[in-house]
Amino acid sequence: xxxxxxxxxxxxxxxxxxxxxxxxxxxxxxxxxAIPSIGYIHRGLETLVAKREYPEYVYIAERxxxxxxxxHGMTYCQAVEQVMNLEVPERALYLRTIWSEYSRMHSHxxxxxxxxxxxxxxxxxxxxxxxxxxxxxxxxxxxGGRVIQGSCKVGGVRRDIx
Numbered sequence: 806x807x808x809x810x811x812x813x814x815x816x817x818x819x820x821x822x823x824x825x826x827x828x829x830x831x832x833x834x835x836x837x838x839a840i841p842s843i844g845y846i847h848r849g850l851e852t853l854v855a856k857r858e859y860p861e862y863v864y865i866a867e868r869x870x871x872x873x874x875x876x877h878g879m880t881y882c883q884a885v886e887q888v889m890n891l892e893v894p895e896r897a898l899y900l901r902t903i904w905s906e907y908s909r910m911h912s913h914x915x916x917x918x919x920x921x922x923x924x925x926x927x928x929x930x931x932x933x934x935x936x937x938x939x940x941x942x943x944x945x946x947x948x949g950g951r952v953i954q955g956s957c958k959v960g961g962v963r964r965d966i967x
Contacts, residue, residue, distance in 0.1 A: 807833045814839075859885060860959050871952050872915060875908040875944075878957040885959045897961035904948060904956060911940045 815826040830838035867878040914937035921929035947966045948954035
């Protein structure tokens with residue numbers, strides 16, 4: 806009878822939508838079973854959140870992704886506001902909309918540039934990233950950050966713009 810061993814595999818690349826960890830059961834050199842660890846997140850966000858108060862989680866939500874950080878923070882705030890039946894000032898809603906649209910433009914321009922670079926279209930790559938830089942400049946000027954804005958909070962926004 807051949808020997809069975811368990812080999813841990815993963816987590817696979819952390820930018821995947823759900824990083825996965827598998828325990829592979831090997832018999833000789835053949836994989837006979839793969840046991841997944843469901844819900845494995847390599848950064849331990851669940852544990853971190855359990856140690857914080859709900860208003861502090863906005864900072865963690867914004868750090869989930871460096872490309873769409875504002876949207877993560879905003880949607881978390883919206884969820885808490887809806888659960889607690891909080892009314893957000895109209896101006897704060899306008900500012901959130903402006904910043905989320907700038908964040909969306911930044912994301913689309915980034916991926917357009919990466920796609921253009923992948924297919925060798927250097928002109929489009931440079932043009933989209935030049936435009937993206939101007940979007941990031943506006944975000945930095947109005948929120949204080951290019952990647953992590955930190956401008957949303959439960960019940961409104963942290964800063965105003967003229």
